[in-house]
Amino acid sequence: MKxxxxxxxxxxxxxxxxxLRLSITDVCNFKCNYCLPDGYRPNGTKNSSFLQLDEIQRVVSAFAHCGTNKVRITGGEPSLRKDFTEIIASVAQTQGIEKVxxxxxxYRMAEHVAQWRDAGLTHINVSVDSLDANQFNAITGQDRFKQVMSGIDRAFEVGFKQVKVNTVLMKDLNDYSLPQFLDxxxxRPIQLRFIELMQTGEMDDLFARHHVSGVSIRNRLIAQGWLLKSRxxxxxxxxxxxxxxxxxxIGLIMPYEKGFCTSCNRLRVSAMGKLHLCLFGEGGLDLRHLLTNDDDQPxxxxxxxxxxxxxKVSHFLDQGNSGATPHLASIGG
Structure with a gap:
């Protein structure tokens, strides 16, 4: 038998x-200075061109059929989609997907995180770049610090055992806050993830002024007795x-460290239905024509x-080449 x-x-x-990192929108209502300092600017297409629920189902099903067992739903800000909870449920119900x-x-967590968990969300990351309300406002362009903190508290209340918090440390802006973050x-069962500021096409000047090496942060942590977990x-x-x-x-994301790409295990699909082999690649590959019906899966x-x-074996960030990525919101970070 064959x-x-x-x-x-x-x-x-x-x-x-x-x-799989699956973006469902590139729209964001924040204006983070390292991503969208001037706010969201439409790229000439209407929101209706974002992947629809049936297309999302086909993408996730195809990846799951090939052994992918984790999907991260990203943006922009994914919760801006009115059907966000339905998308979570669809991904969670896909055979083979273990982590959603x-x-x-x-900003919407306090009100909606219980619904998201009920729909099948298993893990959640929240972006918080400062524990000072005024500085949070200065970095994000939004006076929503208390709202976000309430959302994290609510996530624990509804049953999440751990919340991951993403923080971009930037020289002369918030890098001095490391002791406050550790306190x-x-x-609290929070995995605090320090993300090294990455150079993108629209952020060259900011990168030059505010980049902090993740290695320097790691050395400080090791000196204080922090130990590496297995992967x-x-x-x-x-x-x-x-x-x-x-x-x-503590989680450290250090894309400039030698060998960073050796353990790469993720692919990206943008909200417009393009496959990105690398966050810092040379543009996406259109999948939309292969998402019209279920028979397209093979x-x-x-x-x-x-x-x-x-x-390619690696990105070329260390050579100052950020590829075609204009900003992280464009394909979901």
């Missing part, structure tokens, strides 16, 4: 892709550290597998 060989998503460097995560600015997580197959890119005296954890899988043959 055995059926299940398709896999693997590149020529033998990296398996178990993790989202990254949000947190915050001492008795799981579908984890994101963070190096996670724990400390026996802390309930919380062709969709074959197309993705073919494109993986062209995936």
């Amino acid at each position: 055995q059926t060989v299940e398709p896999v998503l693997q590149d020529k460097f033998e990296r398996r892709f178990l993790y 995560a989202t990254t949000t600015n947190g 915050w997580i001492k008795h 799981q197959a579908n984890d994101g890119p963070a190096q996670v550290y724990y400390h026996p005296d802390y309930l919380g954890e 062709a969709l899988i074959e197309f993705i597998q073919q494109q993986l043959e062209t995936k």
Whole structure:
């Protein structure tokens, strides 16, 4: 009897892709100075051109058929979609998907996070770049600090065992706040993820002024007794550290460190239905024509597998080349 060989998503460097970052909108209502300092600017298309629910189902199903077991729903700000809860439910109900995560600015969490959890959301990341309300406003362009903090508290109330908090540390803006952040997580089950500021096409000047090396932060943590945790197959890119005296954890995302791309296990699909092999690649590959009906799945899988043959061994950020990415909101970070 002939055995059926299940398709896999693997590149020529033998990296398996178990993790899909799926953007559902590039719209955001915040104006973070390292991403959208002038606010969201439409790119000439209407919101109706974002992936619709049936297309999202087909994308996720195809990836799951190839062994992907984790999906992160991103934006822009994904909760701006009126059908966000339906999207969560659709992804969670896909056979083979074990983890359904989202990254949000947190402004709707207090009101809606219970619905998201009931729909099947298993993991949540919230962007918080300062624990000072005034500085939070200065970085994000929104006076919503208390609202976001209430949302994090509410997430724990409805049953999330851990909340991940994303923080971009920037020289002369918030890098001096490291001790305050550490105090915050001492008795809270928060994984605080320090994300190294990344150069993108529209942010060259800001990067030059405010970039802080993630290695310097890691050295400070190790000197204080923080220890490296082992990595799981579908984890994101963070190096996670724990400390026996802390309930919380620290995650470091350091894209400029040598070997950062060696463990790459994630692919991206933009809200416009384009496959991105790398956050800092040279543009997306259109999948939309392969999402019109369920019968397209074999062709969709074959197309993705073919494109993986062209995936490069690494990005070229260390050479000052950020590819075609204008800002992180454009393809979901």
